[in-house]
Amino acid sequence: MGNISRRSLLRAGGAIAMLPAGGALVVSFADPTTARAQAAAPPPAGPSPPGGPPPDQLDSWLAVQQDGSVTAFFGKMDPGQGVDVAIRQIVAEELDVAVDRVVIVMGDSERTANQGGASGSTGIERGGITLRYAGAEARRVLLDLASQHLDVPVGALQVRDGVISVIADPASGVTYAALIGDRRFNVAMQWNGIYGNGLVARGRAEPKHPADYRVVGTSVPRTDIPEKVFARHQFVTDIRVPGMLHGRMLRPAVAGSVPTAVDVASIADIPGARVVWKQGGFLGVAAPREWDAIRAARSLKVSWSQVAPPFPGNAALYDHMRAATPITRKEMVKQGDADAAIAGAARVVQAEYEWPFQSHASMGPACAVVDAKADAATMWTGTQKPHFAAIGVARILGLKPAQVRAIWVRGAGSYGRNDAGDASMDAAVMSQALGAPVRVQYMRGEGTGWDPKGPASIHRARAGLDAGGTVVGYSFESRGFSRTDIDTNESNPAHSLAGQLMGVALQPTQEFGVPTEPYLFPAQRRAWETIPPLLDRASPLRTAHLRDPVGPQLGFASESFIDELAHAAGSDPVAFRLAHLTDRRAIAAIRACAERFGWQPLVAGSSLGGGARVTGRGFAYAQRGQTIAALAVEVEVDRATGQVRQRRWVVAHDCGLIINPQGLRLCIEGNIVQGSSRALWEEVTFDQAMVTSQDWAGYPILDVVEAPDAIDIVLLDRPELPPSGAGESAIRPVAAAIGNAIFDATGVRLRRAPFTPERVRQAIGVPT
Amino acid sequence: MSTHIVLDIDGRQHAIEADPDMPLLYALRDDLSFDNPRFGCGLGQCGACTVHVDGTPTRSCLLPVSAVGAAKIVTLAGLGTQDHPHALQSAFIHEQATQCGYCLNGWIMTAAALLRDKPHATEADIRAGLAGVKCRCGAHMSILRAITRATQA
Numbered sequence: 001m002g003n004i005s006r007r008s009l010l011r012a013g014g015a016i017a018m019l020p021a022g023g024a025l026v027v028s029f030a031d032p033t034t035a036r037a038q039a040a041a042p043p044p045a046g047p048s049p050p051g052g053p054p055p056d057q058l059d060s061w062l063a064v065q066q067d068g069s070v071t072a073f074f075g076k077m078d079p080g081q082g083v084d085v086a087i088r089q090i091v092a093e094e095l096d097v098a099v100d101r102v103v104i105v106m107g108d109s110e111r112t113a114n115q116g117g118a119s120g121s122t123g124i125e126r127g128g129i130t131l132r133y134a135g136a137e138a139r140r141v142l143l144d145l146a147s148q149h150l151d152v153p154v155g156a157l158q159v160r161d162g163v164i165s166v167i168a169d170p171a172s173g174v175t176y177a178a179l180i181g182d183r184r185f186n187v188a189m190q191w192n193g194i195y196g197n198g199l200v201a202r203g204r205a206e207p208k209h210p211a212d213y214r215v216v217g218t219s220v221p222r223t224d225i226p227e228k229v230f231a232r233h234q235f236v237t238d239i240r241v242p243g244m245l246h247g248r249m250l251r252p253a254v255a256g257s258v259p260t261a262v263d264v265a266s267i268a269d270i271p272g273a274r275v276v277w278k279q280g281g282f283l284g285v286a287a288p289r290e291w292d293a294i295r296a297a298r299s300l301k302v303s304w305s306q307v308a309p310p311f312p313g314n315a316a317l318y319d320h321m322r323a324a325t326p327i328t329r330k331e332m333v334k335q336g337d338a339d340a341a342i343a344g345a346a347r348v349v350q351a352e353y354e355w356p357f358q359s360h361a362s363m364g365p366a367c368a369v370v371d372a373k374a375d376a377a378t379m380w381t382g383t384q385k386p387h388f389a390a391i392g393v394a395r396i397l398g399l400k401p402a403q404v405r406a407i408w409v410r411g412a413g414s415y416g417r418n419d420a421g422d423a424s425m426d427a428a429v430m431s432q433a434l435g436a437p438v439r440v441q442y443m444r445g446e447g448t449g450w451d452p453k454g455p456a457s458i459h460r461a462r463a464g465l466d467a468g469g470t471v472v473g474y475s476f477e478s479r480g481f482s483r484t485d486i487d488t489n490e491s492n493p494a495h496s497l498a499g500q501l502m503g504v505a506l507q508p509t510q511e512f513g514v515p516t517e518p519y520l521f522p523a524q525r526r527a528w529e530t531i532p533p534l535l536d537r538a539s540p541l542r543t544a545h546l547r548d549p550v551g552p553q554l555g556f557a558s559e560s561f562i563d564e565l566a567h568a569a570g571s572d573p574v575a576f577r578l579a580h581l582t583d584r585r586a587i588a589a590i591r592a593c594a595e596r597f598g599w600q601p602l603v604a605g606s607s608l609g610g611g612a613r614v615t616g617r618g619f620a621y622a623q624r625g626q627t628i629a630a631l632a633v634e635v636e637v638d639r640a641t642g643q644v645r646q647r648r649w650v651v652a653h654d655c656g657l658i659i660n661p662q663g664l665r666l667c668i669e670g671n672i673v674q675g676s677s678r679a680l681w682e683e684v685t686f687d688q689a690m691v692t693s694q695d696w697a698g699y700p701i702l703d704v705v706e707a708p709d710a711i712d713i714v715l716l717d718r719p720e721l722p723p724s725g726a727g728e729s730a731i732r733p734v735a736a737a738i739g740n741a742i743f744d745a746t747g748v749r750l751r752r753a754p755f756t757p758e759r760v761r762q763a764i765g766v767p768t
Numbered sequence: 769m770s771t772h773i774v775l776d777i778d779g780r781q782h783a784i785e786a787d788p789d790m791p792l793l794y795a796l797r798d799d800l801s802f803d804n805p806r807f808g809c810g811l812g813q814c815g816a817c818t819v820h821v822d823g824t825p826t827r828s829c830l831l832p833v834s835a836v837g838a839a840k841i842v843t844l845a846g847l848g849t850q851d852h853p854h855a856l857q858s859a860f861i862h863e864q865a866t867q868c869g870y871c872l873n874g875w876i877m878t879a880a881a882l883l884r885d886k887p888h889a890t891e892a893d894i895r896a897g898l899a900g901v902k903c904r905c906g907a908h909m910s911i912l913r914a915i916t917r918a919t920q921a
Contacts, residue, residue, distance in 0.1 A: 079867075079868060080866070080867035080868035080869060080905060081867060082864075221861075221864060222864055224869065225860065225861055225864055225865070225866070225869070226850065226861050228866070228869040228872050229844075229853075229857045229860045229861055229872065229876070230844075230845070230848075230849060230850050230853075230857060231803075231804035231843065231844040231845035231873075233869065234803070235803075235806070235870060237803075237806065237807065238797075238803040289794075289798065290794055290797075290798050291786075291787060291790040291791075291794045291798070292787075295787075361904060362870075362904060363808055363814070363816065363868065363870040363871050363902065363903070363904040363905070364806060364807060364808050364816065364870050365807075410868065410869075411868075411870075412808075412868055412870035412904070413867055413868030413870060413904055413905040414868075441807065443810060444808070444809040444810055444811060444813075662864060663864075666864055666867070666907070666910055669906070669907070669909045669910065670867050670905050670906040670907055671906070672906070673906030673907070673908050673909065674904075674905065674906030675906075676906075677906060695809055695811055695813060696809060696811070696813040696814055696902060697811075697813060701902065701904065702906070702908070703899055703900065704895050704898050704899060704901065704903070704908050704911070704912065705895045705896065705899045707895070707908035707909065707912065708909070711909055
């Protein structure tokens with residue numbers, strides 16, 4: 001950026017310089033190492049982070065009000081799938097109160113115990129456990145109180161809708177509210193000492209038997225939808241606090257470049273505009289009016305350091321990955337001698353699959369408000385992990401974790417660690433520097449261009465078949481970027497853009513994954529290796545968890561490969577899978593899906609049609625934790641345009657006990673539609689300098705015109721099993737199901753995602 | 769450079785002082801606390817900021833506030849209330865449509881104009897009429913069911 005006047009140049013790391021009132025103010029750290037020291041500080045002492053109210057107290061989980069309503073304190077949150085409703089149902093069930101009397105407080109670091117936030121689809125699976133125990137324990141305590149109050153033994157009492165009465169004398173009732181309304185239980189729970197997903201606290205009472213459930217298993221509607229529909233719902237973007245400034249960030253055009261000079265005079269005419277520039281590269285602007293902050297960010301003249309463009313460009317991505325030297329290799333499953341078994345097989349099949357970087361691209365770019373004071377801070381955030389986010393903000397501000405309160409307010413949908421974790425750090429740094437509450441809302445380019453990404457990967461599969469078409473040896477190896485360049489947990493500033501821009505290097509951990517479907521292959525190896533990140537700090541291609549982290553990649557490759565094996569064996573793809581499985585739930589789900597679909601055994605691609613549009617069917621299945629999803633899809637491929645139409649999906653889904661069938665169905669639909677978006681459209685593009693997919697034109701997602709014609713869902717309820725997560729299981733096999741259907745329709749196997757029209761057209765060739 | 773601007777929103781007049789180039793979205797949200805139009809992209813690509821301007825669904829993130837003039841603006845809050853809901857509002861509740869709901873404004877406001885002009889729109893009409901409105905969570909199926917339901921109200 002030329003034309004910077006020398007007079008107004010300021011160096012980062014210098015003293016605070018003030019310009020005349022109404023002009024701009026530049027704030028810098030007097031000692032830039034402060035931020036580094038804070039960011040690098042060790043985690044707080046103790047077994048685990050401070051986690052809100054003490055988990056070993058019943059009062060930390062439930063409260064009964066004088067009006068008879070019950071408040072449940074839930075240390076996770078609901079990003080829009082109705083987890084809060086399911087938790088209310090669980091509490092209502094155990095307590096025997098009407099579900100509409102149960103209200104829920106979620107994700108407030110001061111009012112709820114740290115149950116780990118939204119994480120790995122464990123909202124019900126893990127988060128519901130303690131609420132269930134707490135509900136049962138509260139009911140027990142209330143029965144004891146009623147026993148004293150009514151002077152009859154507990155065994156002579158019954159509970160209905162929050163009223164305890166003598167069985168023999170139903171008119172004798174006393175309400176929960178009368179027994180304890182607005183007062184504390186003061187009852188201890190047995191807590192396992194763990195914070196986060198693993199937290200369990202239980203009381204003396206045994207929860208109900210599922211056979212007695214009346215509320216659990218019913219489709220209680222969400223309470224947030226009327227609020228949203230009637231324009232009353234408050235998102236985090238709607239939070240305003242007195243004296244608040246609006247902040248916007250400045251990002252470089254070349255990744256890795258940092259500001260070297262900032263011309264404050266360039267925004268002097270914008271009312272109240274101020275600059276926050278920190279050592280290393282943190283650069284933001286703030287103004288009392290949001291539009292002025294946006295104008296200031298656009299107008300501020302900045303000189304950026306010259307750096308070598310760090311990226312290979314997405315056209316060369318997979319070549320780069322193949323040539324890279326792995327950092328870590330892990331063989332997660334090793335059974336027998338897979339190589340020998342394959343070498344000795346009657347027939348060997350092998351294939352490689354490729355999956356690109358993908359973006360959260362949340363519907364709205366992240367927003368956070370932080371009010372940082374000398375000895376305390378309050379933050380409003382849409383993050384999935386408010387308790388951990390509070391710790392991270394405390395560390396970047398030099399406060400103790402207990403001095404920061406995170407108030408979770410629903411943000412635009414997130415599917416893991418999206419850009420929310422960066423926005424709260426940016427707002428915190430600016431609030432501290434400016435001495436005022438700061439609201440940072442990112443622009444679209446940051447939401448799509450600078451959010452943490454799902455990792456790109458290559459998957460190499462090999463297998464040997466015997467003469468009868470049975471797999472005798474199987475090898476599945478992935479090579480990818482780690483899925484955790486930055487941790488999903490937001491408690492360490494080193495894992496934020498702000499922390500890294502103030503001098504803390506990326507501290508990646510090496511994680512990937514392997515397929516988890518229990519196929520019975522007598523000799524097998526499932527392994528992964530990770531390669532170095534493309535840029536060591538503040539990278540727009542840094543990775544973090546994106547819905548079912550690496551699952552869609554693995555599912556695409558492994559379930560496409562199963563289809564290739566079935567084809568090589570001359571088998572129907574459903575029959576081939578069943579022949580290699582003994583898991584009863586997997587078999588039941590696959591059969592239920594095939595039956596509803598009307599699947600007739602046939603080798604894939606054996607009835608190729610002519611004409612401009614051809615149809616095919618594909619099957620794929622996934623087992624994620626304890627949840628099983630079997631998918632069948634019929635697609636129509638337009639041979640001239642390469643467009644893939646999803647005509648019909650059937651999903652059979654088993655996640656144990658079902659809490660709320662309608663919520664579950666909607667959740668599964670979201671998996672399928674978002675999964676098909678990722679399979680058909682989504683690919684982060686980048687040149688050597690920067691991510692170039694920065695908006696919805698550059699990063700297209702599935703449009704409503706292309707949404708499936710129908711999704712038919714078979715819910716397999718298993719009341720005898722605990723509920724397991726549904727947020728991420730059905731997305732895993734979506735790309736494989738579509739790819740398998742395209743093969744069935746066209747005879748062409750697509751081994752690189754996404755299946756954009758251009759890629760499909762090129763693969764199948766121009767129709768004659 | 770601030771200008772005195774009067775806006776007619778949901779049937780009432782509101783006066784603000786604002787940069788004439790400022791997009792209408794910021795006037796609605798920041799000056800007047802009509803929070804429902806939402807910032808999604810600032811590029812007219814997603815629909816989250818949609819309001820009706822003299823009945824036409826308009827991306828308020830692109831429209832300069834000074835260009836509104838005397839046109840009547842209707843936001844989701846002005847479309848209907850719990851006591852007097854618009855058919856789409858009832859239908860979205862019935863179908864439990866949308867996941868996070870950040871996109872919801874774009875769908876309802878765009879669909880409201882579509883159904884006003886084409887009360888018996890088919891599903892194909894609805895898909896075509898809503899093309900370009902974004903939903904990142906993938907709640908398209910429930911959204912389509914809700915809008916279809918509203919045509920039968």
